[in-house]
Amino acid sequence: MRFIVIEGLDGAGKDTQAYLLRDYLAGRGEKAVLRIHPAQDNALGRISKKALMGGGKARRIVATLFYGLDVIRSVVFYCRDGSTVIFVRYTIACAYLPRPLIRPAYAVVSRVLPRSEEMFFLDVAPEEALRRVKARGEAEEMFETLPHMEKARARAMVIARDWKVIDGNPAPEKVFQNLMSGLNGSPK
16 A cells, blocks of 8 residues: 655645546556545534534644544555545644644654655745635635645644645646655656
């Protein structure tokens, strides 16, 4: 099984890059499963997403808890048949917890969930991420404000310190080229 993780702030281009990667792999005849969290195909993901649409500390913790359970569910159900699994939003939820909980939560999560040498963080300026979020025209989640994105980026960079960090600010095609060059054994 091949396990690839794509993380970043909302608006960083995670979904775009994951779809490009899945299509690229499929074009090469490889089976690739895409899991985007919070997933809407199960109750855990739907509870997390609903909590994200509200506000307050209690909803933040509910969103993070159910997000984590949703990710664990995906690991159990999708990481076993030898195909490539591409995860979008895997452990980044830890960066949205209250500051004293981030390191302990990530320590537990990183011991429980499988790790990969192909874990990518799309680093995008918070202002650019917010511009992209607003351009979608969808209802915004509790963390989709400039102050939250600035805090989340700083916290996420601590979590992603051992990951492959890619500049997510350029056009999607350029970001994809950089992602491809970071894949293990990827043809150029």
